[in-house]
Amino acid sequence: MQLRLFHTILGLFFSILLSAKGEAAHYQVAVRQMGHHILSDFGDINSRVMPVEQEGDLFILKFEKPFSFEPLRLVDRIEETVIQAKLSEYYQVALINEATGEVVYSFEHSPDSLSNIIPCLGRDQPTAKYRLQIRFPDFQEEESAEFPLWLMAIFIVGPIVLLLMYPRKKNIEAEPLSEDSIQLGAYTYSPTKAQLSFKDQKQELTGKEGELLLRLYQDINQTVKREDLLEAVWGDEGDYVGRTLDVFISRLRKKLEEDPSVKIVNIRGVGYKLIS
Incomplete structure (x- = not known):
């Protein structure tokens, strides 16, 4: 219930910000929300997701602390955020180990599901400090309006405060999928x-x-x-x-x-x- 409240308030902030900013902010907030979801899956609700860096159609997201991720979950989280934010469905994702500069996992998504390139979904990645890079080849930047920093702070800090006020429920493990085809x-x-x-x-x-x-x-x-x-x-x-x-x-x-x-x-x- 607490996690649902957290995501609901973030979603409200996300919607308000998108109405006030241009395409760049639209994509930046969506990419940052991906980071929040990735850390939430790892059980980390306290460490920071760093501000998104943008280089043309490439969006770069760094994290404060090391974490682990499951590729299958990562693909789902990014796809769900893209759908919710109504971003371009053509994108290329790479997770890079900050220490080595190695691309540890990458995939490409296309509106044509048969053209998707999503390898090695079942291989969990070890705990390390990663950065997320996602490229939207169809992205076109537009002029954006200013958004009050005080209102942004309320929507970012508020959900975290509310979440910390209540004890977290222990996650119930999902029933494993059948091994039979x-x-x-x-x-x-x-x-x-x-x-x-x-x-x-x-x-x-x-x-x-x-x-x-x-x-x-x-x-x-x-x-x-x-x-x-x-x-x-x-x-x-x-x-x-x-x-x-x-x-x-x-x-x-x-x-x-x-x-x-x-x-x-x-x-x-x-x-x-x-x-x-």
Whole structure:
């Protein structure tokens, strides 16, 4: 509940700032929010996310302290923020070890899901001091308006103060995904590999896409309510917005479109049904 409140207030700040600033601030705040999410996943809500540095269409984010990250979670966090902030869906991400200058993880995302390049999703990265670099090739900077620093401080410091006023709940570990592959018409999905196969074609699903597909599969050919899908996939994170579920459903549909017998049907006003 506390984490949801934290993200809700950050989201409000994010929305207000975007209305007052130009495209550069829009992207900078979104990238910084990615940093907050990454540290929150690591259990760090106190250390600072440094101001975003910008070099044309490249945005650079540094962190105060070392941390570890799970590539699958990292990909999800960045994609969710891009959707929420309505940024360009074409972007290239690199995590760089500050000590060695080595690119320890990188991926590329395109609006065409078949063109995504997202390697090594299952390999956790060790604790180190990293910097996040994300490039938006379609970014075009515009003139921006000034935003009061005192109001920015309220929205940044306020959520942290509120969060620290309440004890944090111990995170409940998610139930592990099944190691067995599931069959959906001509498709085969392997949760352990996060891989969807159709004949000789293979696509990687992000963590959220995989969780959503498995939840629909649990009640295949039956309607699953929207609130049940949100709870199962996003839980108490509080980092989704109204259309996030619809966006992820749309992406799953694109990845399943080769087999017309497999459909995700919208049950108006209720939820979705996976038909196979």
